[in-house]
Amino acid sequence: MPSQSSKSITAWVITVVALGMSAFQLYTAQFGLYSAMVQRPIHLLFAAALVLLIFPVARSMSGASYPLYLRLWDWVLISASAASLLHIVATYKDLVSRGGAATETDLWLGGLVILLVLETTRRVMGPSLPIITIVAIAYTLLGHHIPGLWGHRYIDLEQLISYQYLTTEGLFTIPLGVSASFIFIFILFGAFLVASGTGEFFIKFANALAGHLRGGPAKVAVLSSATFGSISGSAVANVVSTGSFTIPLMKKIGYRPVFAGAIESVASTGGQFMPPVMGAAAFIIADMLGVTYLEVCKAALIPAVLYFFALIYMVHLEARRRDLRGLNRSELPNLFKTIKEGGHLLLPAALLVFLLVQGYSPMKAGLWAMVAVVVISWFKKETRMGPRAILEALEKGAKGSLEVALACACAGIVIGCVTQSGLGLKFSSLVIQASGGSLILSLVFVMIASLVLGMGLTTSAAYILTIILAGPVLVDLGVAPLAAHMFVFYYACLSCITPPVALAAFAAAGLAGSKPFPTGFESMRLAIIAYLVPFIFVYHPVLIWQGSWYAIILSFVSATLGCMAIGSSLMGFMNHRLNLLWRLLLMAAALGLIMPGLQSDLAGGALLGLVYAYTNYRSRKMEPEPAVDA
Incomplete structure (x- = not known):
């Protein structure tokens, strides 16, 4: 086991590396970014080194139980990270002069970087994203054996590593x-x-x-x-x-x-x-x-x-x-x-x-x-x-x-696999074919994909992976690009409160002393408006400021009334407790008010007014409630 002195030395090293990372980022924020093949590898090197220093091979081995030989192995991996990532920083200009052709050293170090990204992501985030990434790599290497539209041309390991390591289309791409x-x-x-x-x-x-x-x-x-x-x-x-x-x-x-x-x-x-x-x-x-x-x-x-x-x-x-x-x-x-x-x-x-x-x-x-x-x-x-x-x-x-940082690196590998294999270009056709060209079915498929991916990933990673595959699908079906991106992003966020893996709801349940799954389902009920609005702004982008001022203000006011209607319906209360019939009427009023359009607004507003008048009349006949504080 490592001694107390070795642990304190490790803590000091962590502090120095973290401060170095912040200093590098602040310097480039003020004086300008380096080229992509310098800025991104250095950023990834700092992140990988910190992960290897802070997170043990297995969470159960943290603290004094972490064996010395594993700490030494971590230092070997840090050295490998430095060698492989600083290599691309030092040779990227030479890479341009030789037309992007990979040397044997490039291939070995590139393969090492991919493995290191998978391991460091596993340590900091768990196995979900690395498994998705491995599946993407396997599809790229073996997809030529798949018949039909799901298959693709032959891609060997050298081509995969070169694409991921030596270009800004794979590991070092936008995320x-x-x-x-x-x-x-x-x-x-x-x-x-x-x-x-x-x-x-x-x-x-x-x-x-x-x-x-x-x-x-x-x-x-x-x-x-x-x-x-x-x-x-x-x-x-x-x-x-x-x-x-x-x-x-x-x-x-x-x-x-x-x-x-x-x-x-x-x-x-x-x-x-x-x-x-x-x-x-x-x-x-x-x-x-x-x-x-x-x-x-x-x-x-x-x-x-x-x-x-x-x-x-x-x-x-x-x-x-x-x-x-x-x-x-x-x-x-x-x-x-x-x-x-x-x-x-x-x-x-x-x-x-x-x-x-x-x-x-x-x-x-x-x-x-x-x-x-x-x-x-x-x-x-x-x-x-x-x-x-x-x-x-x-x-x-x-x-x-x-x-x-590690989620973005892993997402970059997946994006590289999607683009190199051509899956990104074909995915739109596959989804449209599965949905029969129906926009609503395609939206449901994309919603499910965002929620499922978000259950095991950070919101950013789930959004990036889903939008790379599903974004073109929605655009091909006539959805405005901004609406498509916001649609995917909202459901990636909502995965935090959507069972079975509702991380935010489960964390709150731990603090509240409640059961995790009931807390997750209660969270979904309270956030119901967020599950509905993305569908609305896809069909009517006025809610994302795509339209005239008059239309935006009218839609906002009617949607606000719709929120009151849906809230009262779900809580079963407006001036006094409501039975099922009045709650269903309020739900119908909410849908009419939230959906942009004058006719639906008038119908929804009339229903809401009817329920409010009834509940107000009933509450006057009943014994008055204690005064509201504010």
């Missing part, structure tokens, strides 16, 4: 490029916000703002998770960080454990598609589509607002139905005092949005917003970031990027 530029900077920005106390401020501010209202702690969970989740980009991390505060408070005032866990998981998941940051996903989508960051944020805004409005509305109905109160003001922070003590911490996020609107590159905007976090933290003694806090944030940011 890894986005990770090596935009994503890392925003993960680092999030680490600086957390280090400055911004995450804690979000929770205090939300408590001061809404904690005293009926069902206040649940509304606090929604508000704090929406804001913090947009920056963190990880639903599970968001659940663990904010849920540890909000879930006990929800249970304290009377929310069922299953409901409390579901609220936190749904709110944390929604943070991934809440502008402005969207967990850096906005930059991946923008890069894949070749559009501006603001265009993606604009498209995500209305669906995200509808999602959180529906969630808060259902939280409020549950509180009314169970007559749950908020917290006493004596238990809550003072709003004015909270803003006075920590309001300055919001300025870096405002600066980030301002710089992006002004046309600065995402990397430059993220870098200067990060600098602003440090400068602004010095406005108050309680939030001041010293050198130690800055170094810790740099280290945590680098460690926080590992999952995304």
Whole structure:
């Protein structure tokens, strides 16, 4: 077993490598990226080295139980990673001069890189993505034996390795490029916000703002998770960080454990598609589509607002139905005092949005917003970031990027296999043939693919893999490219709360002390609007700002009323408890209101008005409920 001194040396090495990774990324953010075949391999080298230093061969061997011979094996793999990735950095110019022809050294080192990416991804993410990648490689090498449309021309191992290692069409393609530029900077920005106390401020501010209202702690969970989740980009991390505060408070005032866990998981998941940051996903989508960051944020805004409005509305109905109160003001922070003590911490996020609107590159905007976090933290003694806090944030940011970096590397291998084998070109024909040319069936197939892939992968990896295969299918069937990408991305996010592998819901269940599967199904019920809206904006892109101002405003207002109708239908409450007939009428009203179109809006609005008038009349005849706090 390694001695205490060797463990401390390893910890120091981890710190140095993590700081080196952050320094490299910050340097290129300010002074410009290197060429793709330099920037991306160096980024991958840092990530692979950190994974091999931090994550053991098997999770059960962590800590003192990790044998010395395995630690030595990790150092062998780190050396192999350095040799194979720095080789491409040193010889990429020579590669161009020889017309991309691979040498024997290239082939050996290229094969080694692919194996190292599979192993490091397995260590940090588990076996799901490496298995998908191995299946893709096997299909590329053996697919010529498959008859019919699923087969392809003969591709040997040398051709596969050359394509993956020596071009920007395989391992070093767009996903890894986005990770090596935009994503890392925003993960680092999030680490600086957390280090400055911004995450804690979000929770205090939300408590001061809404904690005293009926069902206040649940509304606090929604508000704090929406804001913090947009920056963190990880639903599970968001659940663990904010849920540890909000879930006990929800249970304290009377929310069922299953409901409390579901609220936190749904709110944390929604943070991934809440502008402005969207967990850096906005930059991946923008890069894949070749559009501006603001265009993606604009498209995500209305669906995200509808999602959180529906969630808060259902939280409020549950509180009314169970007559749950908020917290006493004596238990809550003072709003004015909270803003006075920590309001300055919001300025870096405002600066980030301002710089992006002004046309600065995402990397430059993220870098200067990060600098602003440090400068602004010095406005108050309680939030001041010293050198130690800055170094810790740099280290945590680098460690926080590992999952995304390796997922993007593995996704790049799959993309290379899809393009080299020609499957990407044929997949559209295969899906269209299977669906009989029906758009709705194709959308259902793509939805299922996004949900299934997302159950074992990060949201970014699930989105990238699905859009590479399914994106052309939807575009061929007449879907607008932006709508197609947003459709896939939404369901990749929703995989976090969709059983059987609902990671965010299961994490929340652990904090709430509830059973995982009931929490997952309750999460699906609360997030029902997010399962419906992507189908709506595919058929009617007005909800992603594709249309006139009049049409956008009308659709937004009607969809908001639709969220109220669907929330009341699912919760069985509007002014008083509803029987099945009235709930079905409300569901019909919701579908009419959410679907853009004047006739459907009028029909849905009439139904909603009818139910509201009836419930209001009934509630007046019944004994009045206790007064609502707010």
